[in-house]
Amino acid sequence: MLGRPKFVLASGSPRRLSLLNQAGIEPDALRPADVDETPKRGELPRACANRLARAKADAALKSVQLDDDLRGSYILAADTVVAVGRRILPKAELVDEASQCLRLLSGRNHRVYTAICLVTPKETFRQRLVET
Numbered sequence: 001m002l003g004r005p006k007f008v009l010a011s012g013s014p015r016r017l018s019l020l021n022q023a024g025i026e027p028d029a030l031r032p033a034d035v036d037e038t039p040k041r042g043e044l045p046r047a048c049a050n051r052l053a054r055a056k057a058d059a060a061l062k063s064v065q066l067d068d069d070l071r072g073s074y075i076l077a078a079d080t081v082v083a084v085g086r087r088i089l090p091k092a093e094l095v096d097e098a099s100q101c102l103r104l105l106s107g108r109n110h111r112v113y114t115a116i117c118l119v120t121p122k123e124t125f126r127q128r129l130v131e132t
Contacts (some may be wrong), residue, residue: 010060033059
């Protein structure tokens with residue numbers, strides 16, 4: 001491979017792309033992963049975020065392996081989970097769902113877990129989780 005390895009963002013999120021752009025990083029390709037984000041029964045928020053970030057990275061890697069131009073790229077995937085205690089809040093898609101989540105959060109402590117998963121050109125996986 002000549003030159004620098006390429007960089008693939010495994011996300012369709014305009015916010016994630018914007019954050020990378022603010023850091024001066026422009027992905028060579030976007031490969032949003034179509035992954036079922038439903039938490040597993042009894043799954044804790046931290047484990048859910050880690051599992052989903054890894055699943056998105058796996059899905060993007062499979063896509064990249066089929067593309068000669070992108071094979072050997074760095075791939076970055078992420079997932080964010082909001083939780084009140086052990087309860088994982090759904091990703092609101094409708095105004096009513098968003099309103100219900102905001103009512104649940106109102107006046108209560110909650111945590112936000114963001115997991116990232118980086119796939120290296122040698123196809124090794126590195127993961128980190130941030131809790132706020």
